[in-house]
Amino acid sequence: MITIKVEQLSKQYMIGEQSTGFLFHDMNRWWHRIQGKDDPYLKISDLNDRTIRKTSGYVWALRDINFEVNQGEVLGIVGSNGAGKSTLLKILSRITAPTSGTVKMKGRVASLLEVGTGFHPELTGRENIFMKGTILGMRTQEVKRHFDEIVEFAGVQKYIDTPVKKYSSGMYVRLAFSVAAHISADILIIDEVLAVGDNEFQQKCIDKMKSVSTEQGKTVLFVSHNMKTIQDLCSSVITLRNGELDRSNIYYKPLIAV
Amino acid sequence: MALEKIITSSSDLKKNTTASFDPGAEGNWDIVIGPTNPLFNFQFKEIWSYRDLLRMFIRRDFAAQYKQTILGPLWHLIQPLLTTLFFYVVFSRIAKISTDGLPPVLFYLSGITCWNFFSSIFTGCSNIFVQNAWLFSKVYFPRLIMPIGNAIGALLRFGIQLLLLLPFFMYYSFNGYDFSIGWSILLLPVAILMMSLIGLSMGIIISSLTVKYRDMTIIVGFATQLLMFATPIVYPSSMIDSESLRFWIMLNPLTSVVELFRFASLGVGTVSIAGTMYSFAFMVIALIVGLILFNRTQLTAQDKV
Ligand SMILES: Nc1ncnc2c1ncn2[C@@H]1O[C@H](COP(=O)(O)OP(=O)(O)OP(=O)(O)O)[C@@H](O)[C@H]1O
Ligand SMILES: [Mg+2]
Numbered sequence: 001m002i003t004i005k006v007e008q009l010s011k012q013y014m015i016g017e018q019s020t021g022f023l024f025h026d027m028n029r030w031w032h033r034i035q036g037k038d039d040p041y042l043k044i045s046d047l048n049d050r051t052i053r054k055t056s057g058y059v060w061a062l063r064d065i066n067f068e069v070n071q072g073e074v075l076g077i078v079g080s081n082g083a084g085k086s087t088l089l090k091i092l093s094r095i096t097a098p099t100s101g102t103v104k105m106k107g108r109v110a111s112l113l114e115v116g117t118g119f120h121p122e123l124t125g126r127e128n129i130f131m132k133g134t135i136l137g138m139r140t141q142e143v144k145r146h147f148d149e150i151v152e153f154a155g156v157q158k159y160i161d162t163p164v165k166k167y168s169s170g171m172y173v174r175l176a177f178s179v180a181a182h183i184s185a186d187i188l189i190i191d192e193v194l195a196v197g198d199n200e201f202q203q204k205c206i207d208k209m210k211s212v213s214t215e216q217g218k219t220v221l222f223v224s225h226n227m228k229t230i231q232d233l234c235s236s237v238i239t240l241r242n243g244e245l246d247r248s249n250i251y252y253k254p255l256i257a258v
Numbered sequence: 259m260a261l262e263k264i265i266t267s268s269s270d271l272k273k274n275t276t277a278s279f280d281p282g283a284e285g286n287w288d289i290v291i292g293p294t295n296p297l298f299n300f301q302f303k304e305i306w307s308y309r310d311l312l313r314m315f316i317r318r319d320f321a322a323q324y325k326q327t328i329l330g331p332l333w334h335l336i337q338p339l340l341t342t343l344f345f346y347v348v349f350s351r352i353a354k355i356s357t358d359g360l361p362p363v364l365f366y367l368s369g370i371t372c373w374n375f376f377s378s379i380f381t382g383c384s385n386i387f388v389q390n391a392w393l394f395s396k397v398y399f400p401r402l403i404m405p406i407g408n409a410i411g412a413l414l415r416f417g418i419q420l421l422l423l424l425p426f427f428m429y430y431s432f433n434g435y436d437f438s439i440g441w442s443i444l445l446l447p448v449a450i451l452m453m454s455l456i457g458l459s460m461g462i463i464i465s466s467l468t469v470k471y472r473d474m475t476i477i478v479g480f481a482t483q484l485l486m487f488a489t490p491i492v493y494p495s496s497m498i499d500s501e502s503l504r505f506w507i508m509l510n511p512l513t514s515v516v517e518l519f520r521f522a523s524l525g526v527g528t529v530s531i532a533g534t535m536y537s538f539a540f541m542v543i544a545l546i547v548g549l550i551l552f553n554r555t556q557l558t559a560q561d562k563v
Contacts, residue, residue, distance in 0.1 A: 005287075013561060026470070090560075094398035097293055097557035104287040111397070118396030122322055131318070134311040135397050 001106075003187060003219045004069040004092070009101035011062040011087055011243075012041075061087040063243045065101070069236075071186075074213050074220040076234030078227070083240040085223045089113060089191050092221065107186025107219075110136050112176055114191050121165035125156060125175055128164055132179045146182045153208070154178035155201075169196045181208050188212065188220045195226075206233050295557065300549050301400045308399055315407040320414065334418050338374065342366045349492045358494035358526045361430050365524070368423060369491040372519050375416040375450075376457045376512065377482045382408040383461025384478045387469045387559045394560055401556040402549075405465070409458045416450070423523065438525040449519040452541055456511055459544035466548075466555035469562050489516055496528045508533060511540035 029039055041058055062084045069075050077085050090096050092103060093111040118135070119128045129150055133143030151160055154174040156167070164172060173193050180188060188209070194202050206229060212218040213235075224230055230237060239246040305312075324330040345366040349355045357365035383405040387394065390404055431437065468474040486492075489512045498504045507513050514533035521527030 023471075091291065094289070094291060095395060096560045097291065097295075100293050103289075103291040105289040105291075106286065107288055109289065109398070113396050118393050120318070120393075122325065123318065127318075131311075131314055132397070134308070134314055135399050137308065137399075138310075140310050 001071045002068050003071045003106045004221075005104045006065055006067050006092075007102050007104075009062055009065040009088075009091065009103060010060060010099050011084075011091060011096075012099040013059055013061045013087075014057060015059055060243045062091075062098070062240075065240075065245050067238055067245065069219055069221070071106075071219055072213050072217045073236060074209060074222060074234045076230040076237040077221065077223045077240065078225070078230060078237060079240035079246075084243040085240055086114065086191055087243075088240070089189050089221065089223060093189055105187060108137060108184070109187045109189060110180045110183055110185035111189035112180045112191065112193050113189070114193060119164045119172065119176065122163055124163055125151075125160045125167070128175070129179055132176075133183055136183055136185060138183055142184065146184075150175075150178045150182045153182065153204075170198060170201070173197050174201055177205055177208075181205075181212060186218055188218055190220065191223045192225060194224070194229075202229075209233060293557075295553060297550060297553075300553060301402065305400045305402055305406070308403055311399060312403050312407050312410075315403065316411050316414070319407070319411045331418075334415055335422055338367060338370045338419055338422065341370050345370070345492055355493050356497050358496055358520075360520075360524055360526050361426075361435060364423065364426050364430060365494075365520075366492065367426060368520060368523055369516070371416065371419045371423065372453065372516055373486055373489070373491050374419065375412055376453050377486070378412040378415065379409050379454055379457030380461045380464075381478060381482055382412065383458055384464035384468060385475060386462070386465045387555070388472075388475070388563050391560070391563045395563075401559075402552065405458055405462050405552070408461075409454050412457075413450070413454060420523075439523075440525075442522050442525060445518055445522040449515055449522055452515045452537060453512075453519065455545055456515065456537070456541050459541065459548040462548040462552040463544065466551040469555055469559045485510070485512070489513055491516065494520075494526075494528065508536075511537040513537075 025041060029041065032039060065088065077088065079085050087096075089111065090113060091098050092105070093109060093113060095113070118132065120131065123131065126147075129147060130140065130143050133146070134140065151157055154171075154177070156171050156175055159167060159171065164175070167175070173196050177190070177194065177197075180190070190209070194205050197205065209220050209222065210233060213220050222230075222233060324333065327333065329336065342363060346362050349366070350357065350362040386401070386404045386408070394401065427437070464474055464478055468478075488507065488510050490507070495504070495507060495513060495517055498507055514529070514537040517527040518529050518534060519527075521529045
């Protein structure tokens, strides 16, 4: 069963400074829309190669991306810095909307985007677990049920009633990953956050992702620069290059037929 | 490479994945993400399903505000009392401005309470996207929860401050002041509702503009201060004798609401049907415009903050 379907997804970013020039752009855009014409700035934007000096002030962080993910699959997303990996995950997590194209998904999404994943620094670990759980759409009772499991996996029992601003960055990620992995979401989206965890914890996370996908049938999307981890964990891999899907670099290892 | 490289083009990938595709399941998507959303879909149902989160945000705001303060929630009471004292000295003793026959302390205290309520909703909502960037950039939930939570939090503080009026009320009653409050007290919820919805709507309209034009935060800062003087807080609107000036003051949708509030809570106020209807119409239009703008802005707000 397909749980994620991405069709002709594109995302344009404005990379210049916010200034009066853009006020003019806004008015111009609005004027075009009234006349029923297309957005004039969609045409001029550049392909996103970070080594070439830009002139237009707009880039395509993603351009015409198409792929599908099956249930229980672990999809690795690789590509160099600025290739658009985080942008893709942000769109899938509904942090920002695409410029064009659609994404369709089945089930609940839990995501872990870069370090500091939406914890309130003043609140304690306990309070943050509850906040994160409810943000992901769970009722308080549900979070309570998973609470001990989450704390144990993270291994931060001692600090659970300490404000998270006093955590080390590794402890932060431990807790964040643990929350995302244990709550009842169907799709797990992980941007390269595990790098700050120690080896033992990284391995534990990889094992956990494997087991949630094979045993619980969750779909996992995973970004990493570590090819060894990707090889170890992922059932298929897509590569992004300058915001486009690199067609010569799609790997697919069929799972047990669903 | 542990993975086998078996697919070289995306059309191959498609073929391969659709092989295990269950055709009956097509179309049953839980989440559909596109470049825009329907103009009038405000996700109220989804917001309701997030009510636990709403409760949590309200509690957190309440607690976080006074963390590491000594007097804690007492500040809710000290601030209006001190402001009242200053207003009393400046506007009543020095400038000798009328208070519509009400005891000045009570007049100012109710005015300040009312204004605090409006301005905390308005300024709170106007900065939603910038202030919550740390959270909005990491997790999804219906963004409208934030302004709603903000308004409910302000309502709670307002409730506490409203209780502060009681001892003064009783003091003046015992000392022979005859408050003419009867059924008019029933208008109190109406005034409060209008006050909060006007604050919320104006706030979310500004919040959408703040994302793009940061100048807005600066404008909001002093505009709320100036707006207070364009609203009958430190003077009653019955005192305005120039017709043209009265027109301008009445143009402020808050004028009628504040007078309504004073009439409902203290029994004195210049309330007219026309003025109240005007404020009500303003509220409805601002609310619709605000919801539409907010709904659109939330889609890409995180790219800009
Ligand atoms: N808010 C934003 N405004 C403007 N441009 C942005 C914004 N966010 C990302 N970009 C641009 O989009 C492109 C893709 O960025 P993205 O963060 O997706 O890269 P990435 O593949 O995750 O890179 P990395 O490996 O370094 O994490 C970059 O060129 C970046 O400059
Ligand atoms: Mg990234």
